[in-house]
Amino acid sequence: MLTLPSPAKLNLFLHINGQRQDGYHQLQTVFQLLDYGDTLAFSPRPDAKIVLTPEIPGVSTADNLIVRAAELLRHATGINLGANIELQKRLPMGGGIGGGSSNAATTLLALNRLWQTKLDLPSLAKLGVQLGADVPVFVLGNSAWAEGIGDVISPVDLAAKWYLVIRPHAHISTAEIFSQKKLTRDTPIIKVAAFLEGGGKNDCQDVVLERYPQVKEAVDWLNFFSPAKLTGTGACIFASFDSEAQAKSVFANRPEHLEGFVAKGVNRSPLHTALSRLDSVTGVSPSG
């Protein structure tokens, strides 16, 4: 059995710079990977079945990004094996923290190893983008600066911070927010340095706060302690702290109805750290 993490991400900022003819938005963002997420356990099957347990309520097996990632890898490589996959879900869905995309990336890397299909990371990232714009960053495994429609990715070294993530009770669809007329779509392009000096906001934030009062309430509460920002198209919001103790003490004082978690920001994905550890034990050279 191969048990691997499937971490969350935060968008430390999200600027929308324009929109392409095909409707996709040109954006700039920084993906901060977190040392917190779901866990997936994989074991190979000799038949060609992909069996996921438990199923996610409200998501059909055929739509599940884990199953879709497995089928995609099988189709791309022509391999005729299957897998049993056990999912331990901790990440809220529709939260803007990339749970589904991360599950897809973990599945691609895990099955590439179990099935010995030997694709390198850039090839797996190319497959992943067919499943969602956020999949490649999880496949490549570094906190990253991203441009284009989120597909032009370069690794970035971010200051070590602890994040308090609050999940208001709202499930927000990315497509719903990207289709709002009022969305800011003309933020000027910035340089990496401008972000590192403290720049950057989330252009989706005003639209989300207007449509979801429960998200606004959470932002207003968290702002009292540290500047709060939306991640992705929401619904989760976050603030950074210098220590775990600071983040946890604010979290302990939250209004009872707000859920969330405290997590450390990492430059390297816990998925890739776990795979490198396995490679050093088995003597296999790390892929990618």
Ligand SMILES: C[C@](O)(CO)[C@H](O)COP(=O)(O)OP(=O)(O)OC[C@H]1O[C@@H](n2ccc(N)nc2=O)[C@H](O)[C@@H]1O
């Ligand atoms: C907002 C971010 O979460 C930032 O990390 C991502 O760009 C969205 O990534 P994602 O959830 O993987 O998004 P996808 O599943 O690829 O796309 C969902 C929908 O969002 C819109 N979309 C997505 C990415 C993008 N650059 N422009 C868009 O307009 C499209 O309408 C698309 O149909």
Ligand SMILES: Nc1ncnc2c1ncn2[C@@H]1O[C@H](COP(=O)(O)OP(=O)(O)OP(=O)(O)O)[C@@H](O)[C@H]1O
């Ligand atoms: N394995 C999965 N885990 C979570 N969601 C899944 C999965 N498979 C399919 N989905 C579907 O994908 C949708 C988006 O899920 P996800 O958790 O990636 O949202 P998100 O955190 O808003 O992501 P992003 O920041 O990439 O927009 C869910 O609402 C669900 O219907």
